[in-house]
Amino acid sequence: xxxxxxxxxxxxxKYQLFNMEQEEVLAKGLVERIGIDGSCLEQEASTxxxxxxxxxxxxxxxxxxxxxxxxxxxNKGVITGVDEVNAVxxxxxxxxxxxxxxxxxxxxxxxxIEKWSNLAPLHNPPNLMGIEVCEKLMPHAxxxxxxxxxFHQTMPKEAYTYGLPYEYYEKYALRRYGFHGxxxxxxxxxxxxxxxxxxxxxxxxxxxxxxGASITAVKNGQSYDTSMGLTPLEGLVMGTRCGDLDPAAIPxxxxxxxxxxxxxxxLMNQESGLLGLSGVSSDMRDIEQAAxxxxxxxxLALDVFSYRVKKYIGSYVAAMNGVDAxxxxxxxxxxxxxxxxxxCQDLEHLGIKLDSAKNDVRxxxxxxxxxxxxxxxxxVPTNEELVIARDTEELxx
Ligand code: ADP
Numbered sequence: 291x292x293x294x295x296x297x298x299x300x301x302x303x304k305y306q307l308f309n310m311e312q313e314e315v316l317a318k319g320l321v322e323r324i325g326i327d328g329s330c331l332e333q334e335a336s337t338x339x340x341x342x343x344x345x346x347x348x349x350x351x352x353x354x355x356x357x358x359x360x361x362x363x364x365n366k367g368v369i370t371g372v373d374e375v376n377a378v379x380x381x382x383x384x385x386x387x388x389x390x391x392x393x394x395x396x397x398x399x400x401x402x403i404e405k406w407s408n409l410a411p412l413h414n415p416p417n418l419m420g421i422e423v424c425e426k427l428m429p430h431a432x433x434x435x436x437x438x439x440x441f442h443q444t445m446p447k448e449a450y451t452y453g454l455p456y457e458y459y460e461k462y463a464l465r466r467y468g469f470h471g472x473x474x475x476x477x478x479x480x481x482x483x484x485x486x487x488x489x490x491x492x493x494x495x496x497x498x499x500x501x502g503a504s505i506t507a508v509k510n511g512q513s514y515d516t517s518m519g520l521t522p523l524e525g526l527v528m529g530t531r532c533g534d535l536d537p538a539a540i541p542x543x544x545x546x547x548x549x550x551x552x553x554x555x556x557l558m559n560q561e562s563g564l565l566g567l568s569g570v571s572s573d574m575r576d577i578e579q580a581a582x583x584x585x586x587x588x589x590l591a592l593d594v595f596s597y598r599v600k601k602y603i604g605s606y607v608a609a610m611n612g613v614d615a616x617x618x619x620x621x622x623x624x625x626x627x628x629x630x631x632x633x634c635q636d637l638e639h640l641g642i643k644l645d646s647a648k649n650d651v652r653x654x655x656x657x658x659x660x661x662x663x664x665x666x667x668x669x670v671p672t673n674e675e676l677v678i679a680r681d682t683e684e685l686x687x
Contacts, residue, residue: 299416303320318334378428409467523559624652
């Protein structure tokens with residue numbers, strides 16, 4: 291069975307075509323700058339063949355047509371016709387309270403995705419657009435929606451409820467939802483496999499540290515709490531997002547700087563985090579380099595980032611009454627040797643102790659805890675696309 295996985299953003303389409311027999315990626319690619327100058331497509335096939343195109347791509351339909359042309363390209367493609375694609379799995383960011391698992395797309399599902407757009411105005415509309423374009427261009431293939439929020443629907447009320455007047459929850463469904471669910475679920479399952487235990491018997495803390503970052507308490511196989519909230523802004527300090535903040539700071543900055551709601555939203559999402567703190571970059575590699583060269587604000591950015599993760603680990607040990615394993619994933623989690631070291635420093639009282647030699651690893655599954663560490667610590671590369679492909683295969687049978 292061949293499954294196409296689509297992540298459709300406001301001006302981009304990321305895709306991977308899987309052959310599910312061996313769970314092999316036949317080709318992956320990216321369409322960028324849709325509707326803007328300099329739009330392009332880049333595709334790499336498992337054969338090593340590369341397609342690079344720079345051409346006008348006016349909208350998502352044109353982008354998707356180009357994806358299909360590239361996948362079926364006579365010389366550099368990987369399939370002979372689009373009919374070979376059995377199903378399409380779509381990443382959808384916000385499923386709200388409506389979806390606790392992946393679903394086959396029908397009219398009702400599309401209406402729900404549209405309904406939750408008010409909580410994810412930058413993500414759900416382009417996600418939905420990707421679904422509708424694929425329905426038209428591949429009418430033979432079933433479409434499946436896989437939600438970032440679904441895994442976290444098991445959170446108990448006390449974890450997802452904000453201390454605001456209850457009417458806002460009733461009126462606007464204003465509560466914590468959490469994101470990166472596919473990644474947290476994948477790495478938690480991988481850890482259970484490494485430990486040769488059932489995930490249902492374990493308490494795991496999963497740290498997804500990428501450009502966007504979140505941390506989840508997985509108790510007995512279910513998400514019990516997670517650091518992102520109503521939107522992906524809450525929680526950890528991220529590349530350009532501020533994470534947790536005294537909410538009173540928001541009206542204060544708006545008044546002092548004469549900012550509109552849209553402007554403060556942009557400030558907190560695009561100009562804060564590692565970028566805002568360091569003034570150097572949102573990219574962890576640049577921050578580490580600047581810190582090594584003695585840039586004090588870069589050092590501060592590193593310290594704030596690690597300290598926030600450490601605090602969340604402590605709070606999730608309390609929330610779950612213990613922890614069996616901690617796992618690091620995504621760009622920083624998989625590669626940030628120094629960051630992992632500083633996060634886990636002085637956590638011996640929680641039974642967490644790293645082995646420096648084992649921690650000297652990037653981008654592969656490895657246990658990195660000391661032999662006498664009560665809690666096992668792992669690095670596990672995440673693979674959200676594979677989860678989407680697996681869910682899609684399972685649903686369409
Ligand atoms: P996203 O998918 O959220 O865009 P990624 O998971 O790709 O993000 O993570 C990007 C982050 O990973 C960047 O901050 C980048 O600097 C960091 N990263 C990648 N490689 C390394 C490395 N070798 N050391 C430290 N950080 C790294």
